Amino acid sequence: MNPKLDLVLERVVDVPPELVWKAWTTPEYLKKWFTPAPWKTVECELDLRPGGMFRTVMESPDGKKFPAGGGFRETVQKWSTGWTEALEPGYRPSSRKIDAETPFFFTAVITMEPHGSGTKYTATAMHGTEDGRTKHEEMGFHQGWGAALDQLVALAKTM
């Protein structure tokens, strides 16, 4: 963790890591929690193999669609996954450039550790520059990723 370049959401939640993992790795579940309402995730393609696809399409309340995602990094160990926007599936560099429309790329690392009967959940977003980290924070990283986690937990409790 580099505090100048990374953003971290760390929280203990009261559902076990098996269910957090299931909500994270099953496209039909992921679509239900990944974007804070009233935004929706309307498409999700997810392949946990190294270099595999992670692609989502988010939809704003007024119906505009935003494709997102990048090549999956890998499932580094049990209950740990990650992906990077800097690569497309198969490790190809992204076709996008850093510009006004795409102010930064991030690499995400998500880990789930057993914590009593619940889970210590850590989501780290790594950026290439301090400017990227600042812009992501200003866009509401903590509120957004926190609200999505609330949705994930509510969903996991119904599983």
Added chain:
Amino acid sequence: MNPKLDLVLERVVDVPPELVWKAWTTPEYLKKWFTPAPWKTVECELDLRPGGMFRTVMESPDGKKFPAGGGFRETVQKWSTGWTEALEPGYRPSSRKIDAETPFFFTAVITMEPHGSGTKYTATAMHGTEDGRTKHEEMGFHQGWGAALDQLVALAKTM
């Protein structure tokens, strides 16, 4: 392989894959062949673990230094390796942007297959855009990577 986005150097060389691999993965050897003379590779740091460092510093004939490299992708199987300029070690997105000074990022995949008593050597450079591929080709991809391979083979014969 995507012919619109990739550049490929494929050649059968008369040294066995064990030696090609050794020349590729030992920094002291790599520095002797990696840049076509009169350019030199004056530094090399290389860690084949997933996300590990691959860093070189090249020096032009007039003494100007050019750092290069990026996070290693992984050693996918025996005699196969690769890295991407789009990531720094540890999977962090590159701090560089695509601009006039850095016109493209590439991801390289190098494979060595036994071929008689020699090796079928394939180096693929994958780009995010057709423009990146074209610029890399115009910079002399085939001549440069081919001349480096000649140097590698000459070195491997002395091992």
